[in-house]
Amino acid sequence: MGEAQDHDRVPLFSCKRSQIGLTAVRDDGVEKYNVIPGLDPGIHSPFLRHKSVDGRVKPGHDGVLLEVVLPIAKAAAPRHKAVRTVRIERGLRLAWGTMMATLSDIPGRVLLVGAGKMGGAMLEGWIGLGLDPARAAVIDPGPPPEVAALIEARGVALNPLNGSPPSVMLLAVKPQVAPDVLPRVAALANPDTLVVSVMAGRTIRFLEAAFPPGISVVRAIPNTPAAIGRGVTVAVPNAAVTPEQMSIADALLRATGGVEWVDDEALIDVATAVSGSGPAYVFLLAEALAQAGAAAGLPADMADRLARATVAGAGELMRQTGIDPAQLRKNVTSPKGTTAAALEVLMDETKGFGPLLTEAVAAATRRSRELAG
Ligand SMILES: NC(=O)C1=CN([C@@H]2O[C@H](COP(=O)(O)OP(=O)(O)OC[C@H]3O[C@@H](n4cnc5c(N)ncnc54)[C@H](OP(=O)(O)O)[C@@H]3O)[C@@H](O)[C@H]2O)C=CC1
Ligand SMILES: O=C(O)[C@@H]1CCC=N1
Known part of the structure; x- marks a missing residue:
């Protein structure tokens, strides 16, 4: 039996459309929050309507920091949300906001x-x-x-x-x-x-x-x-x-x-170009980094290991910290240092990653539309 099946059932509660988002329920069942989506493993509940929800534990989020939207009556504060950050610990259970969890x-x-x-x-x-x-x-x-x-x-x-x-x-x-x-x-x-x-x-x-x-x-x-x-x-x-x-x-x-x-639906073609095909762009980065390292004098197998570890480690750092990629990039870049020298090439406004990826995503989006049939 998989981990996700070990969910304890938490009581049924009702959720309003104005409270779209994930609902977290404490063990005692007293506190209820709607949580901003975007977790990894991701959970969101975009199609909730006025109905009871079978909330079950979605494991794997211990230690994750969440922004929690405290429920505020929509009529009283239509554009305002009280947000606070909580750390998920044992006892604060994340409940799927859909009728079916498993x-x-x-x-x-x-x-x-x-x-x-x-x-x-x-x-x-x-x-x-x-x-x-x-x-x-x-x-x-x-x-x-x-x-x-x-x-x-x-x-x-x-x-x-x-x-x-x-x-x-x-x-x-x-x-x-x-x-x-x-x-x-x-x-x-x-x-x-x-x-x-x-x-x-x-x-x-x-x-x-x-x-x-x-x-x-x-x-x-x-x-x-x-x-x-x-x-x-x-x-x-x-x-x-x-x-x-x-x-x-x-x-x-x-x-x-x-x-x-x-x-x-038009967004699906663009998503295809970004996340559907996106892993290939990242693997290409690992390949190209390894080749560049080898061309600059590293033994080829070592260049390969370094490129793999760098791409995987950077991805994991981004995932685990949730820090904005631009900030993570700045954290690597010492003033007038080696990274700054490389980024001058990679962030070139006409030949750098930015315009290149824009062109690549546009090409993949076009291809997705061509495949429409
Ligand atoms: N790979 C990716 O990163 C992504 C793929 N997709 C989509 O997922 C779909 C599958 O892609 P992917 O898994 O990479 O491709 P694969 O070629 O690996 O898988 C397709 C499978 O369908 C089989 N197949 C061929 N003809 C038939 C048939 N008549 N009836 C049933 N099965 C058949 C193929 O067999 P055989 O090999 O013998 O032809 C193959 O096993 C594609 O439509 C793709 O656009 C979407 C997002 C990402
Ligand atoms: O290359 C493709 O067409 C498929 C869809 C997204 C990733 N692979």
Whole structure:
């Protein structure tokens, strides 16, 4: 049983739309706060309405500093929030602001179409966090060996010939094969099936057209740190998605890291260019740093080790401290020192990282739009 299943139940409480955010509840159940989203592991609850919430502990936040928004009557102070910083400790429990906290609560079957790098990472996350493997199924003519091993070890049905329509169908095939694959898998869905696509570029409109009218669709874009539960996903629902389906999609996507929900589908193309493709830019930085080190005289294997450790350590420093990257950069930069000399090159207004990444993100955004179909 995974860590996230060890949640103690905390009492039901109600949450108002004006109090959007995470709700924290003390052990005694007395104090309730709504918390600014943005934690890692990320938690937010953007679609709360006036309804009871099943708050369960989301572990892994001990020691994290949070800004807590104290509830203030909206009518009394529409634009004001009382904010204070608290440190999460044992006893201050973070509660998911959705009706569903664990994957074990998902009704029906979850069908994964395409179990490659991304689909495989998601499947691993789901099973690790409590989805009953007997209620998962995979359609993929040839999953990679590590995913095939997971499927076999956990007894997940592979390419089942029949079965009841899934409650969720997650599409993780390449966008280019979607026109061929979707008509075939659409026949397996029924009108209550929630379709979640992580395909780059493929729009809600494209997805809706492949399924019966009125189908619920979530378009999402994850990234590869999903494989270690440290991904980040940006997602948008179509109008047919119910609050319950939103909770289900949120739980499935959150199994691999943080989730950000947006209302504007156009943002997904940009998010694809920033966080979806972004890990590649960071790996390229590690490669280029190693090559530059080797060119400057370091043994190649040592340059590789130094570049890896530097990129990983800098990322971890940013994550663990929550300090603004610009400040972390300044912390490295001694006046008139070595970093300042390098940054003069890298921060060049016409040839530096800034304009280069702007161009790269624009190119990836354009490509995402081209893949729309
Ligand atoms: N990789 C990434 O960083 C990200 C990927 N995505 C999206 O995720 C999706 C998958 O990407 P990724 O995992 O990298 O790609 P992969 O190629 O690793 O995975 C796709 C899988 O789908 C399989 N497949 C091919 N045809 C079919 C079919 N007819 N029915 C079922 N499965 C089939 C492939 O098998 P085979 O290899 O034999 O063709 C493969 O196992 C893409 O749409 C991509 O845009 C989104 C965000 C980030
Ligand atoms: O390169 C791609 O198209 C996919 C989507 C984002 C990351 N990989």
